[in-house]
Amino acid sequence: MxxxxxxxxxxxxxxxxxxxxxxxxxxxxxxxxxxxxxxxxxxxxxxxxxxxxxxxxxxxxxxxxxxxxxxxxxxxxxxxxxxGVCERCGRPIGAARLELRPTARLCVTCQAQAERRSG
Ligand SMILES: [Zn+2]
The missing domain is CATH 1.10.287 (Helix Hairpins)
Incomplete structure (x- = not known):
């Protein structure tokens, strides 16, 4: 793509x-x-x-x-x-993740942490 x-x-x-x-x-x-x-x-x-x-x-x-x-x-x-910059840690979110989820605000690591906290 x-x-x-x-x-x-x-x-x-x-x-x-x-x-x-x-x-x-x-x-x-x-x-x-x-x-x-x-x-x-x-x-x-x-x-x-x-x-x-x-x-x-x-x-x-x-x-x-x-x-x-x-x-x-x-x-x-x-x-x-x-x-494409993680709102939490400031690292790049990554092209593969952005391709799957173009609206991603967080990198995979921070997203997983956020979900653990809320869920
Ligand atoms: Zn992050």
């Missing part, structure tokens, strides 16, 4: 925007269906399925929004010349 980080980030952003648009359409449909069903979530089995679908779509939509924010932050780092 000879894509530049900027191209990779643009592709990730495009995907996230597409996903977000389809999730928002899904959320609209669910809202519509709930209005049509004229039911309350607790007692109508269909209502609770819709509530579950809605919750799931909302989580995925929030996730896509987060990806878009991360892409924008990464583009900001590209502009600032700090892209």
């Amino acid at each position: 000879t894509d530049s980080p900027r191209e990779r980030l643009a592709a990730v952003r495009r995907d996230a925007i597409e996903r977000l648009a389809s999730l928002e359409a899904q959320l609209d449909d669910i809202a519509e269906a709930r209005r049509g069903a004229n039911s309350d979530d607790e007692h109508d089995p269909e209502g609770s399925t819709l509530a579950f679908d809605r919750a799931q779509a909302a989580v995925l939509a929030a996730d896509s929004r987060h990806v878009i924010e991360e892409v924008d932050a990464a583009v900001g780092r590209l502009d600032a010349g700090t892209y």
